[in-house]
Amino acid sequence: MSKNKYLTGFGSHFSSEDPRCPNALPAGQNSPQQCAYGLYAEQLSGTAFTAPRTENLRTWLYRKVPSAVHKPFVQYKDCQYLNQNWDERPPNPNQLRWKPFDIPVQKPVTFVEGLHTVCGAGDTRGRHGLAVHVYMCNKSMENTAFYNSDGDFLIVPQQGVLNITTELGKMSVAPNEICVIPLGIRFAVDVEGPTRGYILEVYDNHFRIPDLGPIGANGLANPRDFKTPVAWFDDRQIVDFQIISKFQGSLFVAKQNHSAFDVVAWHGNYVPYKYDLSNFMVINSVSFDHCDPSIFTVLTCPSSRPGTAIADFVIFPPRWSVQEHTFRPPYYHRNCMSEFMGLILGRYEAKEEGFVAGGATLHSIMTPHGPDAKCYEAASKDNLRPERIAEGTQAFMFESSLSLAVTKWGEETCKKIDSQYYECWQALNNNFQLKM
Numbered sequence: 001m002s003k004n005k006y007l008t009g010f011g012s013h014f015s016s017e018d019p020r021c022p023n024a025l026p027a028g029q030n031s032p033q034q035c036a037y038g039l040y041a042e043q044l045s046g047t048a049f050t051a052p053r054t055e056n057l058r059t060w061l062y063r064k065v066p067s068a069v070h071k072p073f074v075q076y077k078d079c080q081y082l083n084q085n086w087d088e089r090p091p092n093p094n095q096l097r098w099k100p101f102d103i104p105v106q107k108p109v110t111f112v113e114g115l116h117t118v119c120g121a122g123d124t125r126g127r128h129g130l131a132v133h134v135y136m137c138n139k140s141m142e143n144t145a146f147y148n149s150d151g152d153f154l155i156v157p158q159q160g161v162l163n164i165t166t167e168l169g170k171m172s173v174a175p176n177e178i179c180v181i182p183l184g185i186r187f188a189v190d191v192e193g194p195t196r197g198y199i200l201e202v203y204d205n206h207f208r209i210p211d212l213g214p215i216g217a218n219g220l221a222n223p224r225d226f227k228t229p230v231a232w233f234d235d236r237q238i239v240d241f242q243i244i245s246k247f248q249g250s251l252f253v254a255k256q257n258h259s260a261f262d263v264v265a266w267h268g269n270y271v272p273y274k275y276d277l278s279n280f281m282v283i284n285s286v287s288f289d290h291c292d293p294s295i296f297t298v299l300t301c302p303s304s305r306p307g308t309a310i311a312d313f314v315i316f317p318p319r320w321s322v323q324e325h326t327f328r329p330p331y332y333h334r335n336c337m338s339e340f341m342g343l344i345l346g347r348y349e350a351k352e353e354g355f356v357a358g359g360a361t362l363h364s365i366m367t368p369h370g371p372d373a374k375c376y377e378a379a380s381k382d383n384l385r386p387e388r389i390a391e392g393t394q395a396f397m398f399e400s401s402l403s404l405a406v407t408k409w410g411e412e413t414c415k416k417i418d419s420q421y422y423e424c425w426q427a428l429n430n431n432f433q434l435k436m
Protein backbone atom coordinates (compact mmCIF):
# COMPACT_ATOMS: atom_id res chain seq x y z
CA MET A 1 0.00 0.00 0.00
CA SER A 2 3.02 2.27 -0.07
CA LYS A 3 1.88 3.11 -3.58
CA ASN A 4 -0.79 5.36 -2.08
CA LYS A 5 -0.50 9.00 -3.04
CA TYR A 6 -1.14 11.83 -0.62
CA LEU A 7 -1.82 15.55 -0.48
CA THR A 8 0.27 17.32 2.13
CA GLY A 9 -0.66 20.03 4.63
CA PHE A 10 -2.81 20.52 7.72
CA GLY A 11 -6.15 22.30 7.43
CA SER A 12 -5.56 23.02 3.77
CA HIS A 13 -8.29 23.39 1.17
CA PHE A 14 -7.58 20.43 -1.08
CA SER A 15 -9.00 19.28 -4.42
CA SER A 16 -8.67 15.76 -5.76
CA GLU A 17 -10.00 13.77 -8.71
CA ASP A 18 -9.57 10.08 -9.40
CA PRO A 19 -7.42 10.07 -12.58
CA ARG A 20 -9.97 7.76 -14.25
CA CYS A 21 -12.39 10.70 -14.36
CA PRO A 22 -10.63 13.93 -15.33
CA ASN A 23 -12.60 17.14 -14.75
CA ALA A 24 -15.04 15.42 -12.42
CA LEU A 25 -14.89 18.44 -10.11
CA PRO A 26 -17.28 21.18 -11.22
CA ALA A 27 -15.61 24.44 -12.18
CA GLY A 28 -16.64 27.61 -10.36
CA GLN A 29 -19.48 26.15 -8.31
CA ASN A 30 -20.24 23.31 -5.92
CA SER A 31 -23.66 22.09 -6.96
CA PRO A 32 -24.23 22.29 -10.71
CA GLN A 33 -27.58 21.32 -12.20
CA GLN A 34 -25.88 18.24 -13.61
CA CYS A 35 -22.50 17.00 -12.40
CA ALA A 36 -19.93 15.48 -14.78
CA TYR A 37 -20.14 11.71 -15.33
CA GLY A 38 -23.66 11.67 -13.87
CA LEU A 39 -22.28 12.11 -10.35
CA TYR A 40 -24.22 13.40 -7.34
CA ALA A 41 -22.89 16.34 -5.28
CA GLU A 42 -22.99 15.84 -1.49
CA GLN A 43 -21.65 18.18 1.16
CA LEU A 44 -20.08 16.74 4.32
CA SER A 45 -20.13 19.37 7.08
CA GLY A 46 -17.59 19.02 9.89
CA THR A 47 -18.54 22.25 11.66
CA ALA A 48 -21.70 24.30 11.96
CA PHE A 49 -22.40 26.19 8.72
CA THR A 50 -21.79 29.41 10.60
CA ALA A 51 -18.55 28.48 12.38
CA PRO A 52 -15.91 31.19 12.02
CA ARG A 53 -14.01 30.97 8.75
CA THR A 54 -10.79 29.96 10.50
CA GLU A 55 -12.55 26.94 12.02
CA ASN A 56 -15.05 26.12 9.29
CA LEU A 57 -14.65 22.60 7.92
CA ARG A 58 -16.53 21.02 5.05
CA THR A 59 -15.90 18.93 1.99
CA TRP A 60 -17.86 18.51 -1.22
CA LEU A 61 -18.05 14.92 -2.46
CA TYR A 62 -18.91 13.96 -6.05
CA ARG A 63 -20.15 10.40 -5.86
CA LYS A 64 -21.95 7.76 -7.89
CA VAL A 65 -24.83 7.33 -5.42
CA PRO A 66 -25.78 9.64 -2.54
CA SER A 67 -25.06 8.30 0.97
CA ALA A 68 -28.78 8.61 1.70
CA VAL A 69 -29.49 5.50 -0.38
CA HIS A 70 -29.53 2.77 2.23
CA LYS A 71 -32.00 0.52 4.07
CA PRO A 72 -32.95 1.35 7.69
CA PHE A 73 -30.35 0.98 10.43
CA VAL A 74 -30.79 -1.83 12.94
CA GLN A 75 -28.75 -2.63 16.03
CA TYR A 76 -25.31 -4.15 15.34
CA LYS A 77 -24.48 -6.92 17.75
CA ASP A 78 -20.98 -8.11 16.84
CA CYS A 79 -19.07 -5.64 19.00
CA GLN A 80 -20.03 -6.06 22.63
CA TYR A 81 -17.22 -4.16 24.37
CA LEU A 82 -17.59 -0.75 22.80
CA ASN A 83 -19.64 1.41 25.11
CA GLN A 84 -19.99 4.71 26.91
CA ASN A 85 -21.45 3.48 30.15
CA TRP A 86 -19.15 5.17 32.66
CA ASP A 87 -21.06 3.84 35.66
CA GLU A 88 -20.40 0.13 35.15
CA ARG A 89 -17.79 0.08 37.91
CA PRO A 90 -17.31 2.18 41.05
CA PRO A 91 -14.74 4.97 40.60
CA ASN A 92 -11.13 3.81 41.01
CA PRO A 93 -8.50 6.39 42.00
CA ASN A 94 -5.60 3.92 41.91
CA GLN A 95 -2.60 3.96 39.64
CA LEU A 96 -3.60 1.50 36.92
CA ARG A 97 -1.40 -0.47 34.58
CA TRP A 98 -2.46 -2.93 31.90
CA LYS A 99 -0.36 -5.73 30.45
CA PRO A 100 -0.54 -5.92 26.64
CA PHE A 101 -4.08 -6.51 25.41
CA ASP A 102 -4.61 -9.89 23.73
CA ILE A 103 -4.92 -10.06 19.95
CA PRO A 104 -7.34 -12.80 18.86
CA VAL A 105 -5.60 -15.79 17.35
CA GLN A 106 -8.19 -18.43 16.42
CA LYS A 107 -11.29 -16.35 15.81
CA PRO A 108 -11.41 -13.97 12.82
CA VAL A 109 -12.07 -10.46 14.12
CA THR A 110 -12.33 -7.23 12.11
CA PHE A 111 -11.30 -3.75 13.23
CA VAL A 112 -14.88 -2.85 14.20
CA GLU A 113 -15.54 -6.16 15.95
CA GLY A 114 -12.24 -5.73 17.82
CA LEU A 115 -13.03 -2.31 19.35
CA HIS A 116 -12.93 -2.31 23.16
CA THR A 117 -13.55 0.74 25.35
CA VAL A 118 -11.07 1.10 28.21
CA CYS A 119 -12.10 4.38 29.81
CA GLY A 120 -13.77 7.68 29.13
CA ALA A 121 -16.04 10.45 30.33
CA GLY A 122 -18.83 12.65 29.09
CA ASP A 123 -21.77 12.17 26.84
CA THR A 124 -22.07 11.83 23.09
CA ARG A 125 -25.53 13.42 23.13
CA GLY A 126 -24.21 16.53 24.83
CA ARG A 127 -21.21 16.43 22.48
CA HIS A 128 -18.79 16.67 25.38
CA GLY A 129 -16.26 14.10 26.47
CA LEU A 130 -13.97 11.42 25.18
CA ALA A 131 -13.37 7.70 25.11
CA VAL A 132 -10.19 5.66 24.97
CA HIS A 133 -10.52 2.42 23.03
CA VAL A 134 -8.13 -0.31 22.01
CA TYR A 135 -8.56 -2.46 18.92
CA MET A 136 -7.31 -6.01 18.49
CA CYS A 137 -8.07 -7.69 15.17
CA ASN A 138 -6.76 -10.01 12.47
CA LYS A 139 -9.25 -9.83 9.59
CA SER A 140 -9.99 -7.21 6.94
CA MET A 141 -13.40 -5.59 6.69
CA GLU A 142 -15.18 -6.76 3.54
CA ASN A 143 -17.86 -4.75 1.76
CA THR A 144 -18.34 -2.84 4.98
CA ALA A 145 -17.76 0.77 5.95
CA PHE A 146 -17.76 2.24 9.44
CA TYR A 147 -18.43 5.79 10.50
CA ASN A 148 -18.58 7.53 13.82
CA SER A 149 -21.43 9.96 14.48
CA ASP A 150 -20.07 10.80 17.94
CA GLY A 151 -16.59 12.20 17.39
CA ASP A 152 -13.19 12.06 15.74
CA PHE A 153 -11.05 8.94 15.97
CA LEU A 154 -7.33 9.44 16.48
CA ILE A 155 -5.90 5.99 15.74
CA VAL A 156 -2.49 4.91 17.08
CA PRO A 157 -1.37 1.59 15.54
CA GLN A 158 0.90 -0.41 17.82
CA GLN A 159 1.20 -3.65 15.86
CA GLY A 160 0.33 -4.26 12.21
CA VAL A 161 -0.24 -1.86 9.34
CA LEU A 162 -3.75 -0.48 8.83
CA ASN A 163 -4.66 -0.18 5.16
CA ILE A 164 -7.55 2.22 5.40
CA THR A 165 -9.98 3.01 2.62
CA THR A 166 -11.88 6.22 3.27
CA GLU A 167 -14.49 8.01 1.24
CA LEU A 168 -11.75 10.45 0.24
CA GLY A 169 -9.19 7.81 -0.75
CA LYS A 170 -6.75 5.26 0.66
CA MET A 171 -4.06 5.56 3.25
CA SER A 172 -1.70 3.14 4.86
CA VAL A 173 -0.87 3.70 8.53
CA ALA A 174 1.95 1.76 10.19
CA PRO A 175 3.11 1.66 13.82
CA ASN A 176 4.87 4.94 14.66
CA GLU A 177 2.36 6.69 12.41
CA ILE A 178 -1.07 7.91 13.48
CA CYS A 179 -4.19 8.91 11.61
CA VAL A 180 -7.32 10.90 12.30
CA ILE A 181 -10.68 9.96 10.82
CA PRO A 182 -12.99 12.87 11.57
CA LEU A 183 -16.63 12.55 12.63
CA GLY A 184 -18.80 11.03 9.90
CA ILE A 185 -16.18 10.07 7.34
CA ARG A 186 -16.73 6.47 6.27
CA PHE A 187 -13.82 4.09 6.29
CA ALA A 188 -12.85 0.42 6.12
CA VAL A 189 -9.73 -1.18 7.58
CA ASP A 190 -7.73 -3.95 5.93
CA VAL A 191 -5.14 -5.73 8.03
CA GLU A 192 -2.40 -8.23 7.26
CA GLY A 193 -2.30 -10.38 10.39
CA PRO A 194 -2.34 -9.76 14.14
CA THR A 195 -3.12 -6.08 14.64
CA ARG A 196 -3.41 -3.91 17.74
CA GLY A 197 -3.59 -0.26 18.61
CA TYR A 198 -5.16 2.55 20.60
CA ILE A 199 -7.89 5.07 19.76
CA LEU A 200 -8.63 8.45 21.28
CA GLU A 201 -12.18 9.50 20.48
CA VAL A 202 -13.21 13.09 21.20
CA TYR A 203 -16.79 14.33 21.18
CA ASP A 204 -16.38 18.10 21.55
CA ASN A 205 -14.20 19.35 18.75
CA HIS A 206 -11.90 18.28 15.97
CA PHE A 207 -8.19 17.74 16.45
CA ARG A 208 -5.82 20.52 15.51
CA ILE A 209 -2.12 21.17 15.75
CA PRO A 210 -1.33 23.25 18.83
CA ASP A 211 -0.37 26.91 18.76
CA LEU A 212 3.37 27.40 19.14
CA GLY A 213 3.55 30.70 21.05
CA PRO A 214 7.14 31.83 21.54
CA ILE A 215 8.47 28.72 19.78
CA GLY A 216 7.68 30.57 16.57
CA ALA A 217 6.36 29.48 13.21
CA ASN A 218 8.09 26.09 13.06
CA GLY A 219 8.41 23.09 15.32
CA LEU A 220 6.58 20.18 16.94
CA ALA A 221 4.33 18.65 14.27
CA ASN A 222 4.85 20.76 11.15
CA PRO A 223 1.78 21.15 8.90
CA ARG A 224 3.53 19.96 5.75
CA ASP A 225 4.08 16.50 7.25
CA PHE A 226 0.37 15.66 7.48
CA LYS A 227 -0.87 13.52 4.60
CA THR A 228 -4.39 13.27 3.21
CA PRO A 229 -5.46 10.61 0.68
CA VAL A 230 -6.22 11.40 -2.96
CA ALA A 231 -9.60 10.59 -4.50
CA TRP A 232 -10.21 6.94 -5.31
CA PHE A 233 -13.41 5.11 -6.14
CA ASP A 234 -14.40 1.47 -6.00
CA ASP A 235 -15.45 0.35 -9.50
CA ARG A 236 -16.88 -2.98 -8.40
CA GLN A 237 -20.62 -3.59 -8.66
CA ILE A 238 -21.51 -4.40 -5.06
CA VAL A 239 -25.06 -5.30 -4.13
CA ASP A 240 -24.58 -6.28 -0.50
CA PHE A 241 -22.61 -3.50 1.15
CA GLN A 242 -23.14 -2.66 4.81
CA ILE A 243 -22.64 0.57 6.71
CA ILE A 244 -21.93 0.41 10.44
CA SER A 245 -22.62 3.61 12.35
CA LYS A 246 -21.56 4.49 15.86
CA PHE A 247 -24.38 6.72 17.02
CA GLN A 248 -24.88 7.95 20.58
CA GLY A 249 -22.46 5.29 21.77
CA SER A 250 -24.26 2.33 20.17
CA LEU A 251 -23.54 0.56 16.90
CA PHE A 252 -26.06 0.21 14.09
CA VAL A 253 -25.86 -1.46 10.69
CA ALA A 254 -27.66 -0.73 7.43
CA LYS A 255 -27.53 -2.53 4.10
CA GLN A 256 -27.17 -0.83 0.75
CA ASN A 257 -26.67 -1.95 -2.83
CA HIS A 258 -23.60 0.19 -3.59
CA SER A 259 -20.15 0.79 -2.17
CA ALA A 260 -19.62 3.66 0.26
CA PHE A 261 -16.30 4.23 -1.50
CA ASP A 262 -17.74 5.69 -4.69
CA VAL A 263 -16.44 9.26 -4.40
CA VAL A 264 -14.88 10.12 -7.76
CA ALA A 265 -13.70 13.62 -6.84
CA TRP A 266 -13.82 15.89 -3.83
CA HIS A 267 -12.71 19.28 -2.62
CA GLY A 268 -12.61 20.84 0.81
CA ASN A 269 -10.82 21.00 4.14
CA TYR A 270 -12.69 18.32 6.13
CA VAL A 271 -10.48 15.33 5.54
CA PRO A 272 -8.82 12.28 7.07
CA TYR A 273 -5.08 12.48 7.50
CA LYS A 274 -2.04 10.59 8.72
CA TYR A 275 1.21 11.67 10.33
CA ASP A 276 4.55 9.94 10.81
CA LEU A 277 5.66 10.48 14.42
CA SER A 278 9.32 10.40 13.36
CA ASN A 279 8.68 13.79 11.69
CA PHE A 280 8.00 15.43 15.07
CA MET A 281 10.49 18.22 15.78
CA VAL A 282 11.28 17.87 19.46
CA ILE A 283 11.64 21.02 21.58
CA ASN A 284 13.20 20.73 25.04
CA SER A 285 15.36 22.40 27.64
CA VAL A 286 19.00 22.84 26.62
CA SER A 287 20.04 24.28 29.99
CA PHE A 288 18.47 22.72 33.10
CA ASP A 289 15.24 21.26 34.52
CA HIS A 290 12.49 19.25 32.97
CA CYS A 291 9.93 20.90 30.71
CA ASP A 292 6.29 19.90 31.09
CA PRO A 293 5.25 17.17 28.63
CA SER A 294 3.04 19.64 26.76
CA ILE A 295 6.17 20.37 24.69
CA PHE A 296 5.55 16.98 23.08
CA THR A 297 1.97 17.69 21.94
CA VAL A 298 1.29 16.46 18.41
CA LEU A 299 -2.45 17.19 18.22
CA THR A 300 -4.94 18.76 20.57
CA CYS A 301 -8.69 18.83 20.90
CA PRO A 302 -9.44 22.09 22.71
CA SER A 303 -12.22 22.67 25.20
CA SER A 304 -13.92 26.02 25.61
CA ARG A 305 -11.51 26.85 28.49
CA PRO A 306 -8.41 28.61 27.17
CA GLY A 307 -5.32 26.38 27.17
CA THR A 308 -7.24 23.42 28.60
CA ALA A 309 -7.69 20.47 26.29
CA ILE A 310 -10.47 17.92 26.12
CA ALA A 311 -7.50 15.79 25.13
CA ASP A 312 -3.94 16.24 23.94
CA PHE A 313 -2.06 13.58 22.02
CA VAL A 314 1.50 13.70 23.33
CA ILE A 315 4.52 11.57 22.35
CA PHE A 316 7.90 10.82 23.93
CA PRO A 317 10.16 10.38 20.92
CA PRO A 318 13.86 9.54 20.65
CA ARG A 319 15.84 12.73 21.42
CA TRP A 320 18.92 14.21 23.01
CA SER A 321 18.91 14.81 26.73
CA VAL A 322 21.40 17.51 27.78
CA GLN A 323 20.10 19.23 30.92
CA GLU A 324 22.78 19.99 33.51
CA HIS A 325 22.43 19.46 37.30
CA THR A 326 18.95 18.08 36.66
CA PHE A 327 16.95 14.99 37.50
CA ARG A 328 16.26 14.16 33.89
CA PRO A 329 13.42 11.58 33.94
CA PRO A 330 9.85 12.82 34.32
CA TYR A 331 9.26 14.45 37.69
CA TYR A 332 6.99 13.11 40.43
CA HIS A 333 3.61 14.47 39.66
CA ARG A 334 0.02 15.02 40.70
CA ASN A 335 -2.08 16.48 37.95
CA CYS A 336 -5.45 18.14 37.55
CA MET A 337 -5.62 16.26 34.24
CA SER A 338 -6.00 12.51 33.51
CA GLU A 339 -3.03 10.80 31.90
CA PHE A 340 -3.58 7.64 29.83
CA MET A 341 -0.34 6.29 28.41
CA GLY A 342 0.46 3.59 25.89
CA LEU A 343 3.63 2.25 24.38
CA ILE A 344 4.06 1.72 20.65
CA LEU A 345 7.69 0.60 20.54
CA GLY A 346 10.54 -0.19 22.93
CA ARG A 347 10.72 0.68 26.63
CA TYR A 348 9.63 3.83 28.44
CA GLU A 349 12.42 5.73 30.21
CA ALA A 350 10.69 6.26 33.58
CA LYS A 351 9.68 2.60 33.93
CA GLU A 352 11.82 0.14 32.09
CA GLU A 353 9.90 -2.84 33.43
CA GLY A 354 6.22 -3.67 33.50
CA PHE A 355 5.05 -1.00 31.05
CA VAL A 356 5.15 -2.99 27.86
CA ALA A 357 4.32 -2.22 24.21
CA GLY A 358 0.64 -2.90 23.63
CA GLY A 359 -0.19 -2.27 27.30
CA ALA A 360 -1.21 0.96 29.02
CA THR A 361 -1.32 3.00 32.21
CA LEU A 362 -3.88 5.41 33.64
CA HIS A 363 -2.99 8.03 36.22
CA SER A 364 -6.24 9.74 37.03
CA ILE A 365 -6.82 13.25 38.32
CA MET A 366 -4.59 13.82 41.39
CA THR A 367 -3.35 10.20 41.36
CA PRO A 368 0.35 10.46 42.21
CA HIS A 369 2.84 8.96 39.76
CA GLY A 370 6.41 9.28 38.56
CA PRO A 371 9.60 7.31 38.02
CA ASP A 372 9.90 3.93 39.73
CA ALA A 373 12.47 3.35 42.47
CA LYS A 374 15.01 1.85 40.08
CA CYS A 375 14.81 4.81 37.71
CA TYR A 376 15.09 7.31 40.58
CA GLU A 377 18.09 5.52 42.01
CA ALA A 378 19.95 5.54 38.69
CA ALA A 379 18.99 9.02 37.46
CA SER A 380 19.72 10.82 40.71
CA LYS A 381 23.30 9.55 40.68
CA ASP A 382 23.97 9.55 36.95
CA ASN A 383 27.04 11.20 35.55
CA LEU A 384 25.27 13.82 33.42
CA ARG A 385 26.43 14.23 29.87
CA PRO A 386 24.59 14.71 26.59
CA GLU A 387 22.98 11.43 25.65
CA ARG A 388 20.43 10.01 23.28
CA ILE A 389 17.37 8.78 25.14
CA ALA A 390 14.30 6.80 24.16
CA GLU A 391 16.16 5.42 21.14
CA GLY A 392 13.98 2.87 19.37
CA THR A 393 10.98 3.66 21.56
CA GLN A 394 7.76 5.58 21.25
CA ALA A 395 5.50 6.10 24.24
CA PHE A 396 2.46 8.35 24.02
CA MET A 397 -0.08 9.97 26.28
CA PHE A 398 -3.71 10.96 25.94
CA GLU A 399 -3.95 13.79 28.46
CA SER A 400 -7.43 15.01 29.30
CA SER A 401 -9.03 17.64 31.50
CA LEU A 402 -11.86 15.16 32.14
CA SER A 403 -11.95 12.62 34.94
CA LEU A 404 -12.00 9.23 33.23
CA ALA A 405 -14.01 6.21 34.33
CA VAL A 406 -12.75 2.74 33.54
CA THR A 407 -15.19 0.32 31.88
CA LYS A 408 -16.00 -3.12 33.23
CA TRP A 409 -14.03 -4.58 30.31
CA GLY A 410 -11.04 -2.40 31.15
CA GLU A 411 -11.08 -3.21 34.85
CA GLU A 412 -12.21 -6.84 34.89
CA THR A 413 -13.08 -8.61 31.68
CA CYS A 414 -9.81 -8.01 29.84
CA LYS A 415 -7.89 -9.55 32.78
CA LYS A 416 -4.88 -7.38 31.98
CA ILE A 417 -4.75 -5.15 35.07
CA ASP A 418 -1.38 -5.48 36.79
CA SER A 419 -2.34 -5.55 40.45
CA GLN A 420 1.32 -5.22 41.50
CA TYR A 421 1.81 -1.86 39.77
CA TYR A 422 1.85 0.16 43.01
CA GLU A 423 4.89 -1.79 44.14
CA CYS A 424 7.20 -0.01 41.70
CA TRP A 425 7.21 3.01 44.05
CA GLN A 426 7.35 1.20 47.40
CA ALA A 427 11.16 1.00 47.47
CA LEU A 428 11.49 4.79 47.35
CA ASN A 429 12.99 5.41 50.78
CA ASN A 430 12.87 8.42 53.01
CA ASN A 431 16.38 9.78 52.50
CA PHE A 432 15.77 12.92 54.53
CA GLN A 433 18.61 14.04 56.73
CA LEU A 434 18.28 17.04 58.97
CA LYS A 435 21.56 18.94 58.76
CA MET A 436 22.46 20.74 61.99
Ligand SMILES: [Fe+2]
Pocket: 333, 335, 339, 363, 369
Ligand atom coordinates in the same frame (compact mmCIF):
# COMPACT_ATOMS: atom_id res chain seq x y z
FE1 LIG B 1 2.14 13.15 34.83
